[in-house]
Amino acid sequence: MSAAASSEEAVKASKVLMVGAGGIGCELLKTLALSGFSDIHIIDLDTIEVSNLNRQFLFRQSHVGQSKAKVARDAVLKFRPNININPYHANVKDSHFNVDFFKQFNVVLNGLDNLDARRHVNRLCLAADVPLVESGTTGFLGQVTVHVKGKTECYECQPKPVPKSYPVCTITNTPSKFVHCIVWAKDLLFAKLFGDKKQDNDLNVHSKDDTSSKTDVFERSVDEDLEQYTQRIYDHVFGYNIEVALDNKETWKNRRKPNPIYIRDALPEDAVQQNGRSQDHVNEEQDPSAMVSLGLRNTQEIWSLADNSRVFLEALKLFFDKREKEIGSLIFDKDDQLAVEFVTAAANIRASSFGIPLHSLFEAKGVAGNIVHAVATTNAIIAGLIVIEAIKVLKGDYQDYRMTYCLEHPARKMLLMPVEPFEPSKSCYVCSETPLVLEVNTKTTKLREVIEKVIKGKLGMNLPLIMVGATLVFEDGEDLEEDEIANYALNLEKVLAELPAPVLNGTMVTVEDLHQELKCSINIKHRDEFDEEKEPDRMVLVGWSGPVDKQTTSNGETKSVPSSSNTEDVDGTAEDISATSGMKRKLNEILETKENFDALENLSGVDSSSAQVVEDDNDDGLLMFDEDPRQSKKKRLQ
Numbered sequence: 271m272s273a274a275a276s277s278e279e280a281v282k283a284s285k286v287l288m289v290g291a292g293g294i295g296c297e298l299l300k301t302l303a304l305s306g307f308s309d310i311h312i313i314d315l316d317t318i319e320v321s322n323l324n325r326q327f328l329f330r331q332s333h334v335g336q337s338k339a340k341v342a343r344d345a346v347l348k349f350r351p352n353i354n355i356n357p358y359h360a361n362v363k364d365s366h367f368n369v370d371f372f373k374q375f376n377v378v379l380n381g382l383d384n385l386d387a388r389r390h391v392n393r394l395c396l397a398a399d400v401p402l403v404e405s406g407t408t409g410f411l412g413q414v415t416v417h418v419k420g421k422t423e424c425y426e427c428q429p430k431p432v433p434k435s436y437p438v439c440t441i442t443n444t445p446s447k448f449v450h451c452i453v454w455a456k457d458l459l460f461a462k463l464f465g466d467k468k469q470d471n472d473l474n475v476h477s478k479d480d481t482s483s484k485t486d487v488f489e490r491s492v493d494e495d496l497e498q499y500t501q502r503i504y505d506h507v508f509g510y511n512i513e514v515a516l517d518n519k520e521t522w523k524n525r526r527k528p529n530p531i532y533i534r535d536a537l538p539e540d541a542v543q544q545n546g547r548s549q550d551h552v553n554e555e556q557d558p559s560a561m562v563s564l565g566l567r568n569t570q571e572i573w574s575l576a577d578n579s580r581v582f583l584e585a586l587k588l589f590f591d592k593r594e595k596e597i598g599s600l601i602f603d604k605d606d607q608l609a610v611e612f613v614t615a616a617a618n619i620r621a622s623s624f625g626i627p628l629h630s631l632f633e634a635k636g637v638a639g640n641i642v643h644a645v646a647t648t649n650a651i652i653a654g655l656i657v658i659e660a661i662k663v664l665k666g667d668y669q670d671y672r673m674t675y676c677l678e679h680p681a682r683k684m685l686l687m688p689v690e691p692f693e694p695s696k697s698c699y700v701c702s703e704t705p706l707v708l709e710v711n712t713k714t715t716k717l718r719e720v721i722e723k724v725i726k727g728k729l730g731m732n733l734p735l736i737m738v739g740a741t742l743v744f745e746d747g748e749d750l751e752e753d754e755i756a757n758y759a760l761n762l763e764k765v766l767a768e769l770p771a772p773v774l775n776g777t778m779v780t781v782e783d784l785h786q787e788l789k790c791s792i793n794i795k796h797r798d799e800f801d802e803e804k805e806p807d808r809m810v811l812v813g814w815s816g817p818v819d820k821q822t823t824s825n826g827e828t829k830s831v832p833s834s835s836n837t838e839d840v841d842g843t844a845e846d847i848s849a850t851s852g853m854k855r856k857l858n859e860i861l862e863t864k865e866n867f868d869a870l871e872n873l874s875g876v877d878s879s880s881a882q883v884v885e886d887d888n889d890d891g892l893l894m895f896d897e898d899p900r901q902s903k904k905k906r907l908q
């Protein structure tokens with residue numbers, strides 16, 4: 271479309287694809303329709319859930335269970351009956367949404383909630399040469415970015431953060447934050463008691479006076495009374511284990527010592543006996559809940575140590591009483607009420623032991639499920655900004671493109687921060703086809719590991735094809751012959767150096783995904799040794815980066831700064847902001863206020879105390895919109 275086209279003409283003549291009809295998507299569809307867009311296609315794989323209704327305002331109670339894309343269309347057609355809205359209840363990664371499908375659109379607008387789908391759409395937009403307006407929100411934070419092939423950076427030019435992980439020793443021995451207690455309760459204790467027994471687990475399993483025996487203290491013996499068992503587990507993990515930890519005097523030299531907690535200290539004897547018996551009228555049909563059987567109602571209140579202890583014992587008992595069949599295969603799920611009750615109580619008792627403030631179930635659930643509560647207004651603002659950028663894209667006003675960050679900054683009264691988009695990164699393997707380097711032990715690493723951990727895991731390819739020179743060593747897809755399948759299956763189990771075309775130090779491997787039309791080269795660098803702690807995959811992909819900015823703190827632990835941390839499910843907000851390298855200092859400055867740090871900390875479960883707040887000593891050209899972003903009235907911050 272020509273640069274001279276009026277906004278109205280550009281909008282009218284356009285055909286747009288919206289991916290995601292959730293929190294942002296509902297707002298976006300409404301705003302598009304009200305702004306004059308009349309040919310809109312929507313892809314969303316999901317159906318409506320009750321928990322969506324508070325902010326996905328196109329949906330009502332009666333729609334629960336129905337396709338989001340279809341219901342969103344019907345809702346908007348009620349007030350804009352003459353426009354064309356085409357819904358697809360499908361995954362955007364399905365093969366029929368190929369490059370040709372994408373080519374029919376003038377612009378693609380993302381309202382997604384995961385990195386994987388975002389990267390996939392980015393690649394298809396690049397391959398189809400269709401501009402992409404990308405977005406994300408997390409609580410009060412949000413951003414809209416524009417990606418136009420050859421003109422701006424692509425979604426993957428800036429490395430995306432890897433999920434946050436914590437050093438094992440902090441979790442098992444020296445927690446200092448509530449999130450450490452949650453990780454312990456969820457990933458260690460819950461997993462140990464109710465999950466797959468074959469999984470490795472760092473929770474110690476032997477008791478002090480029985481170290482030689484292989485008895486697992488977490489196992490309930492056949493004749494063991496349930497009350498006795500729950501109290502034994504309590505005493506073991508909160509009492510005995512802490513005493514064992516205290517024996518290691520070095521650990522506590524410069525730290526506050528934890529207090530062992532035994533059930534007899536936390537609850538009077540008769541309360542233990544009576545636990546869970548007060549509510550005889552508990553409805554048998556309801557899902558078992560320790561809160562219900564104990565008569566606790568308010569999920570936002572912080573329970574005392576005694577109440578947490580009662581919930582712990584009761585939840586453990588209910589798992590054995592009512593859900594015994596699931597024991598051995600349970601995985602923590604934030605929507606499983608009993609699991610959340612158990613994890614909240616366990617985390618709080620541990621927190622109490624380590625002098626860490628306790629939290630309510632509501633808060634604990636947020637931390638455990640990496641939930642940042644969505645704010646409808648942020649979604650609405652972001653949807654508006656998506657439409658503003660989409661119109662610029664349609665008009666070809668590329669000088670005016672802005673990446674806009676929605677931040678809360680009470681001190682400066684700044685809500686929106688627009689910045690000019692960066693140019694495509696020359697080192698981006700997605701849009702610049704720059705080769706990557708893989709350091710790997712070619713004599714011990716199987717092709718299968720490289721495919722799973724690197725090609726699918728890191729590069730996000732779905733159906734990879736792997737060439738070594740002119741030899742095809744692996745291909746994934748539906749139309750393969752039987753002998754090809756058998757041949758590739760054999761190759762998967764071979765180490766790199768023994769493949770039909772050997773992969774050795776200096777070999778160049780070409781990897782291609784035919785669906786995404788993405789091709790990249792990987793230079794292989796043989797390495798014998800890897801650091802088990804830092805490089806557990808025993809492979810290092812250089813050029814692709816899990817951008818963990820690390821800094822070493824005084825106690826030698828490695829912590830991440832907010833710019834680097836995130837979880838897969840979070841909407842890619844703050845990390846996107848700070849991952850934009852040129853903006854890092856500015857972002858730190860913006861985040862000086864407690865609220866914004868808290869927001870980031872919640873967002874990514876990050877330790878804000880380890881953040882590098884860099885003094886801002888010069889005029890950094892931060893821009894702010896005064897009132898109406900459409901007027902692009904820029905103002906320099908003081």
Ligand SMILES: Nc1ncnc2c1ncn2[C@@H]1O[C@H](COP(=O)(O)OP(=O)(O)OP(=O)(O)O)[C@@H](O)[C@H]1O
Nearest residue numbers: 290291292293313314315316360361362382383387
């Ligand atoms: N691969 C995909 N293909 C199509 N739609 C997708 C894909 N991945 C995610 N989505 C959709 O993107 C939307 C994101 O919306 P949102 O972030 O509001 O999430 P939600 O699932 O509706 O809410 P919540 O996660 O908070 O319960 C969802 O409706 C989801 O179904």
Ligand SMILES: [Zn+2]
Nearest residue numbers: 424427698701
């Ligand atoms: Zn790129």
